[in-house]
Amino acid sequence: MLNNKVSKAVRLAIAFSAASTAAFSASSVAADENEVEKVERIEVTGSRIKRTDLEGASPVEVITTAQFEEQGRISVADALRSVTSNSFGSFVPSSGSSAQSQSTVSLLGAGSDRTLVLVDGKRVAGSPSLGGSAANLSSIPMAAVERIEILKDGASAIYGSDAIAGVINIILKKDFEGASFDVQFGRPSNEGADTKQMSVSFGVSSEKGNITFVYDHQEQGAIFDKDREYTAASWEDTNGDGLVSIYDETVGVSYYGATILGPDGFVASAKCDELASSVPGFVGVLDQGSLLGGVGGGEVCGYAYANVSANMASTNKDSIMVSSNYNITDDIELYARAMLSRNDSFGRYAPPAAKWNNMAAGNEHNPYDEEVTGYFRWYGIGNRDGLVTDYQQDYMIGLKGIAGDSIDWEFAYHKAKLDYRSVGRYYLSYSGLAYNEKYGIDLGSEEGINNLRSTTYTENQNEMDHYFFGVGFALGELAGGEIQHYFGGEYFDQQFDSQYDAQSEAGLIGGSAGNSAMGERDTTAFFYEISMPFTDNLIVSAALRRDDYSDFGSVTNPSVKLEYRPTDDILLRASYSEGFRAPSLDELLAATSFSATSATDYVACEAQGISASECKSRQFDNLIQSNDELGPEESEYINAGIVYSGIENFAVKLDYFSLEVENVISSITVQSLINAEVGGQLDDLMAKYPGVKLERDENGAVLGDVITRSENGAYMSRKGLDLNLEYKLETGFGDFTFGNTTTYLLESAGDVYFSGPSQDFIGMPGTPDWRSQFNINYSMDNLSVAWTTDLISSVYEDQYLDLGDGNPENFRYKGENHDPTYVTHNINIKYYTESFGTFTLGARNLFDKGVVKDDDGFWNDDTLYYAGHIGREVFAGYSISF
Known part of the structure; x- marks a missing residue:
């Protein structure tokens, strides 16, 4: 808790770092040894051991809210959607389900339930509308965020389940003094998706502590299918x-x-x-x-259902965050935080x-x-209307302090309660239909229609109690300094409850799907971490964590990391970690539910003489089962990289990563069953996994419902490169900052069908091999201009199953036609005044880049290209601080 030159430099590095944080790390800041005796250590995502260097063995991208604002992002979900390592697979608010209010992040395209989301280093409770596993980013107020740290490494040895593809750590504001007000309005060139944002922040400090209050309001309008020529019927x-x-x-x-x-x-x-x-x-x-x-x-x-349906749901969110800290003594601090939010979402369907x-x-x-x-x-x-309301309560209270010269300790209790409710109006009551038919009531009469109408209701709840303790200390010494240790433990109690109305559960509602699920689990974990400075420029660290689950057993995960600095300007790093993902309570315990699932029926097309490349997808009636015998997924993550900052105002980072996941929990989908059937493997697959079913009649048509279920056994891999560049140019007419972040996937592999052969899907629809972002910032006196360019590589427009020589082990998907590289630009202009606040004017998707269409002019519906779906959005804002 010293306040010296180097500690200030570390804080500034966190506050203003871009992708290349090496240029501003504590190791590159000269300190006068006569003035500095001790260096304040900070905790960086990926390790619980505090350190003086921002750059370490694991790559961490640190992005401040100021940088996101420069890019024109107004929400946490919107900000993370633009991060290049969020390769593909994110979820945006989409009209059509009880999850229409949700937003998620999917690092490396590995899935939102394989990306761990933390707030201030503590796990975020999973969304009950997403089965209690993935975090809903829509619940976090952007105005309360100080910075976001993105760990691009496996971290189950530190944080436990879900940290397979990486970790998002959202750091909230603390020690805020004064008051600030911010407002912004955005209007797209196309109809719909108007945005409004307003926030107010207050902070009061004394010698003993601080209290910070933040209120954040955000709105985004719906987009109706009829308002876009490519989605209109x-x-x-x-x-x-x-x-x-x-x-x-x-x-x-x-x-x-x-x-x-x-x-x-x-x-x-x-x-x-x-x-x-x-x-x-x-x-x-x-x-x-x-x-x-x-x-x-x-x-x-x-x-023509698209004449009335909404494509993107509207959202209306209010959030409050209150945080405080109080110094009980010089060495003990009491801290507390409360975060409350309500998000209302509207969707319309035919x-x-x-x-x-x-x-x-x-x-x-x-x-x-x-x-x-x-x-x-x-x-x-x-018309059916879907009204979703998400309530979230999140509380934290804890004590932390120092003992002696080298011991840091912390105790914390974390409580989260998520209550998501969904109402569906104007659905079909099969009971009402039967009543009308029995008594001869005209279906088109007022009485008959009233009998047919039904309202659906769903309550999804997830409640988490989390207890944490940890102690960090120095014990022993090597040539490079003291050996740092950290030991701690966590206890989680999770209660998940998803309840549908009785008529829906009984299958008496037409035009709706879903079924109830409930369960409870507790998890006890102990972890240990050590950092060993063998020399002044070589540090080896290791971690081990054991998690004991009440439902499926225990998992132990290790990690080993190395960082070597041959010179002051070069950092060489490498890490190896093992990880896991626990099956969600929804995957384990959910009742069988119905879904209209899209798949391509290659069997039927082959029987009709239609080539695989011309075979079109269709919807199948699908019953989806859970599986209470699921075990955890298992992963290995390898990272190796170099950081160079030997040129003044320039820094570069290059990292290679390799992620492999086995025993992947995956649904044996309708498409998997069809692909296995084409290869003559369907009977074996259904015999191995009883309950899974796909049957046809004598004409080849699928009989009844296809039954699918979740199983362990699929495979996934991601391999690639992360490149970060940063350069600052100071001139007599202003300062320029240039930055680039690129994530390049060398491999994105998965199964052709469940437990079948695997292949690399790079370049297939929705799976770009690279994403890149360029930033150019200019500032002079009271004016700043930020230009951001987002790029997504070209992909195949279509894919189809190539049967090759007929051997199912040689089945592979092939791509046809190419969609071009997708490029969008954003500009943000700010003018600062000393007494009257800051004025902002900008545009997202400045040149109105449209969506990607196929050769027939149809829209390739993919969240990667949602900037084009919204269109050019001009925004204006104002902020003032006191």
């Missing part, structure tokens, strides 16, 4: 055969309109043309095409699409003299 005979094929040649159109599945296959209702002329949304008779599979020919009655089972022979839609199944759009009920 359309249907066109693109191949010139005189027919419009459902899904093959349509956008935003479903065969759930008035379609009948009878003894001859699919046919359109006799009333389809009448509905098309009198009921908005119906588009008339369309060709079945190859999509529905198994039954040759056939027609369907289409419904009227419920649901089967009409056992449609009577005399029904006006049924052309047969027997009962049939109808694929029906229940338009009389009205």
